[in-house]
Amino acid sequence: MTMSRSALRRVLIVNCYFPETREPIRLPGEVPNALAPVLLAGAFARERCDVAIHNEVSDGFLEIYRPELLCWPELVVLSGLSAAFDRMLHLTAYLRTQNPGVRIAAGGLAIRSLPKYAQRFFDYVCEGDVEQIVPVIEDALGRDCVAELSTPRYDLAHWIGRGISYAESSRNCNFRCGFCSVTAHGARYRALDAEHLRRQILAMGHRRIVLIGDNQFHGGTQPSFRERVELLRELRAERRFDHWAAFVTDAFFWDERNLELARESGCFALFVGVESFDAEWLRKMNKTVNSRRSQVELIQRCLEHGILFQYGLVFDPTERRIADVQREIATICADSRVPLPNFIFLSIPLPGTPFFRECWKQGRILPHTKMRDLEGSTLSLRSLDAAEDVARFLGTAKNLHGFRAKALAHQARHLWRYRGSLSAAQILVSSITMASLLAPQFTSNPRTLLARRRPRTHISTTDRLDDVYTPRLRVAPQYLEHFVPTWITDAQGQLNPALADDLLAQREPGRAAG
Numbered sequence: 205m206t207m208s209r210s211a212l213r214r215v216l217i218v219n220c221y222f223p224e225t226r227e228p229i230r231l232p233g234e235v236p237n238a239l240a241p242v243l244l245a246g247a248f249a250r251e252r253c254d255v256a257i258h259n260e261v262s263d264g265f266l267e268i269y270r271p272e273l274l275c276w277p278e279l280v281v282l283s284g285l286s287a288a289f290d291r292m293l294h295l296t297a298y299l300r301t302q303n304p305g306v307r308i309a310a311g312g313l314a315i316r317s318l319p320k321y322a323q324r325f326f327d328y329v330c331e332g333d334v335e336q337i338v339p340v341i342e343d344a345l346g347r348d349c350v351a352e353l354s355t356p357r358y359d360l361a362h363w364i365g366r367g368i369s370y371a372e373s374s375r376n377c378n379f380r381c382g383f384c385s386v387t388a389h390g391a392r393y394r395a396l397d398a399e400h401l402r403r404q405i406l407a408m409g410h411r412r413i414v415l416i417g418d419n420q421f422h423g424g425t426q427p428s429f430r431e432r433v434e435l436l437r438e439l440r441a442e443r444r445f446d447h448w449a450a451f452v453t454d455a456f457f458w459d460e461r462n463l464e465l466a467r468e469s470g471c472f473a474l475f476v477g478v479e480s481f482d483a484e485w486l487r488k489m490n491k492t493v494n495s496r497r498s499q500v501e502l503i504q505r506c507l508e509h510g511i512l513f514q515y516g517l518v519f520d521p522t523e524r525r526i527a528d529v530q531r532e533i534a535t536i537c538a539d540s541r542v543p544l545p546n547f548i549f550l551s552i553p554l555p556g557t558p559f560f561r562e563c564w565k566q567g568r569i570l571p572h573t574k575m576r577d578l579e580g581s582t583l584s585l586r587s588l589d590a591a592e593d594v595a596r597f598l599g600t601a602k603n604l605h606g607f608r609a610k611a612l613a614h615q616a617r618h619l620w621r622y623r624g625s626l627s628a629a630q631i632l633v634s635s636i637t638m639a640s641l642l643a644p645q646f647t648s649n650p651r652t653l654l655a656r657r658r659p660r661t662h663i664s665t666t667d668r669l670d671d672v673y674t675p676r677l678r679v680a681p682q683y684l685e686h687f688v689p690t691w692i693t694d695a696q697g698q699l700n701p702a703l704a705d706d707l708l709a710q711r712e713p714g715r716a717a718g
Contacts, residue, residue: 357407457497541621619634
């Protein structure tokens with residue numbers, strides 16, 4: 205028997221987010237985008253639960269754009285990256301003020317970063333994978349509200365159009381890079397059953413590109429990898445999608461047969477954690493997998509097989525100078541074999557990582573650094589160059605100011621070089637990727653070109669907070685503290701004692717490799 209909608213249990217799932225600009229903007233065209241809310245929603249029984257999803261990446265801040273949802277749900281599930289921890293606190297304050305009986309569960313990297321501290325604020329603290337929502341549903345709503353078979357709710361993911369959709373086929377990573385959040389929470393790499401991937405692709409309907417949003421699509425055993433690729437080949441033959449893309453490491457390219465399998469099954473692009481072409485820095489970060497073979501040769505091999513190669517660069521100002529990164533950019537611009545990076549961002553001392561512990565031990569973390577600052581556009585570490593110079597670099601050069609003419613010339617040479625192996629669609633995507641590097645917010649939402657931009661210092665000690673740290677709606681007095689930033693260090697640069705256990709935690713790692 206189908207229940208009336210008014211009798212259904214009301215569930216709100218929110219992907220929490222702070223825009224890099226620290227302005228209240230929406231980025232509907234952002235790639236990649238959230239998948240966790242889609243998977244979480246699938247765990248709720250459709251016949252007993254009315255589920256709504258709000259994705260702050262594409263939809264903007266909940267209290268600004270959909271405040272009516274604050275007093276609606278019985279259960280709220282919050283997820284987000286490490287820097288979004290304070291957004292979870294803001295929403296919790298609004299929800300508990302307007303809807304005192306609501307129960308709130310929180311998960312994602314933000315909670316994995318501060319699992320002990322988070323217990324002060326949320327009814328349920330979920331450090332694990334999305335399946336951990338099942339006992340939460342049972343406790344908060346009852347066993348009959350758990351779906352018999354979890355099927356992703358792409359129908360609720362309005363930010364996913366007919367172009368790119370998202371799926372997962374594995375969890376975590378089999379490498380242990382020192383700066384990576386996956387290393388911080390210590391979970392082992394796990395290839396999921398191929399049927400899990402099949403259900404996702406069948407549930408999403410036809411899409412032009414399926415992005416397999418794993419940390420490491422090629423991890424695990426070779427038979428497991430081949431099984432997933434064969435499934436993709438089968439589903440593509442059934443016209444479930446046109447192409448697929450995924451995240452891999454350099455190890456994927458060592459065996460040329462992997463590229464052949466990927467291309468034959470419809471692989472459009474591969475995103476690789478290059479991070480840097482500096483072998484010494486890669487060694488310090490335990491990313492030696494990237495220095496075993498010539499990265500340029502591997503990139504060339506990928507593109508000659510007709511697969512786009514996409515990557516990002518990391519600037520670690522504690523080990524490298526601005527001039528080093530500028531030389532690296534100039535070298536890339538002079539070499540048509542290598543594409544431009546998708547983005548350039550700062551190294552981040554994420555809680556629980558070996559990099560965080562090393563930075564803390566060496567006194568490198570700046571005073572008044574906040575969780576909100578851990579997003580790659582804010583300097584939170586003592587740098588070799590003057591902090592103001594690094595900040596100026598972040599505000600301009602990371603979007604290739606000073607290199608734009610060279611970048612445009614490089615793009616023309618690069619596309620001409622691979623004109624015989626790349627399709628027209630891949631050439632278009634490569635060009636859009638370059639545009640997103642030059643103007644990231646504009647590419648995700650052209651309206652941001654006209655948005656008011658207030659100055660930032662790009663230094664954690666002095667940078668301004670987002671306007672949403674000041675409550676926009678009435679908040680009960682006991683929840684006003686939720687709008688105080690979560691400090692990692694105080695004015696003297698000492699660790700916040702309330703966070704110390706989480707910040708310096710050494711979680712037991714899985715099989716290390718590298």
